[in-house]
Amino acid sequence: MPRQFLCPVFVSSLWLALIIQSLISSAATYKRPVSGGKRQSFLERTLILLDVNTRSPVKVLNDNFLSLQLDPSIIKDGWLDFLSSKRLVTLARGLSPAYLRFGGKRTDFLQFHNLKNLAKFRGPGPDYYLKNYEDDIVRSDFALDKQKGCKLASHPDMMLELQREKAAQMQQVLLKEQLSNIYSDVTITARSLDKLYNFADCAGLHLIFGLNALHRNPDNSWNSSSALSLLKYSASKKYNISWELGNEPNSYHTIASGSVNSSRLAQDYTLLRTLLQSVRFYSRANLYGPNVGCPRKNAVLLLDGFIKNGGSVVDAVTWQHYYIDRRVTKVEDFMKTRLLDTLSEQITKVLKIVQTHTPEKRVWLGGVGPSWAGGTNNLSDTFAAGFLWLNTLGIAAAQGIDVVLRHSFFDYGYSHLVDQHFNPLPDYWLSLLFKRLVGPRVLAVHVAGLQRKPQPGRVIRDKLRIYAHCTSFHNHKYIRGSVTIYIINLHRSRKKIKLAGTLRNKTVHQYLLQPFGTDGLHSMSVQLNGEPLLMVDNETFPELKPRTLRAGQTIAMPPMSIGFYVIKNINAYACRR
Incomplete structure (x- = not known):
């Protein structure tokens, strides 16, 4: 088991059955590549089985993690x-x-x-305009946040442009x-x-x-x-x-x-x-x-x-x-x-x-x-x-x-x-x-089918990294007991992940992040489940809409992507308190 994954649980008979079933399925569906084609590796063909220990957290972090x-x-x-x-x-x-x-x-x-x-x-620079704002707080473009008594400003474009030059x-x-x-x-x-x-x-x-x-x-x-x-x-x-x-x-x-x-x-x-x-x-x-x-x-x-x-x-x-x-x-x-x-x-x-x-x-x-x-x-x-x-x-x-x-x-x-x-x-x-989506309670992750047996003297570093926490208590969309899994896929191919054990046959909310635009990994913009993320205005975030995966549906992680997956209604004991 790679070092970055948490304490594995013992493989149960259910796990063995799932692994055997996955291997049989892979063998049945495998097709020999045409002449000159590149043969798929075992890792690329194997369905990855994922379970989480929901009995107790392995770490409890600061709320301000x-x-x-x-x-x-x-x-x-x-x-x-x-x-x-x-x-x-x-x-x-x-x-x-x-x-x-x-x-x-x-x-x-x-x-x-x-x-x-x-x-x-007092010249025509940012400090000059800022002083006018601070000394005249009754102006319409300078307001007090009524909830906290905060002094907030809307700076004019000319002021911001001068500041960027400086x-x-x-x-x-x-x-x-x-x-x-x-x-x-x-x-x-x-x-x-x-x-x-x-x-x-x-x-x-x-x-x-x-x-x-x-x-x-x-x-x-x-x-x-x-x-x-x-x-x-x-x-x-x-x-x-x-x-x-x-x-x-x-x-x-x-x-x-x-x-x-x-x-x-x-x-x-x-x-x-x-x-x-x-x-x-x-x-x-x-x-x-x-x-x-x-x-x-x-x-x-x-x-x-x-x-x-x-x-x-x-x-x-x-x-x-x-x-x-x-x-x-x-x-x-x-x-x-x-x-x-x-x-x-x-x-x-x-x-x-x-x-x-x-x-x-x-x-x-x-x-x-x-x-x-x-x-x-x-x-x-x-x-x-x-x-x-x-x-x-x-x-x-x-x-x-x-x-x-x-x-x-x-x-x-x-x-x-x-x-x-x-x-x-x-x-x-x-x-x-x-x-x-991610709360301070860290859960142990168990992954099967992720890698071949390590060879002597060789360290295998995974390009698929999976972590699990209790879902944040501050997110009122999800009841206590929900679990959030987040995944990094550094492979240049799609990876399929099947939820097993305690996670099996649960409805999942997917939040998939990918670069937006033609710049690929160099992009400074992001899309969530295919929709670009942009502020609505200076005080309003876009709605972060999940995509619902039906119970039992396989998670398909695109190449070079990041995903958050909330397992709903799992009622995990570690996450109820």
């Missing part, structure tokens, strides 16, 4: 001022409940200044910084923090704010002055925020003159916990860390020492994973099973370290994306990236990662969920379906 990230670069490129957009808030609300991590590489160059009345540029220029600067590992300082003011919190609160997201860990004293201890000022301001506004300190501390030697060892990092987090307790409003606030990078040698040593010396200080252990660098330009590289399996190997490393020192501590994937350094245009923002994203969610859930924070919701680069025209990209629609 799929969560989001915003990089502090959003301050430098000017997009922070547009987080009041009705459309952006609507899109973010679609993915709630979730955490919103404000952090990334520029976290450790972020300084807070409590200056509300900075001189503003952002395009700044994107080259930000990318240069990322590739050279030489970063300029970022200033966040009280007014900017207000905008950030307004966005998170209006969208139903819980803000996690990353504090600067590279602001250090001459003795290399953490200088907490800026952080304390920010804490006091946030407390005065009663902002409900959780906190973290720094980003990828294992790489500090590449972006700063010094480095931080595990003992010092544990002391820094202990100091931050003390600061939180000293500010009454945050005395019980959550603290997450240490946000180490890919668990290679240096990161593993740092993480191990940190948890040993200060693991009790954090509420969850966080680390980050990016599959490939931005120089990858072939769509085929995004679908290599060897690449997809790297995440499972790294999760195993991290869990082993955490369980050695703090076995009850939750583990978060505190930053994840298809590729680092902003991603690759026409690749990490296309349908092809969805295979990596859903693979991340499936493997992380199966191995008990409590929360996965996607880099990013909206900012510079090409790995975001929403583009700079405020249009959802393929990974957004995938995330929306996941939120609506």
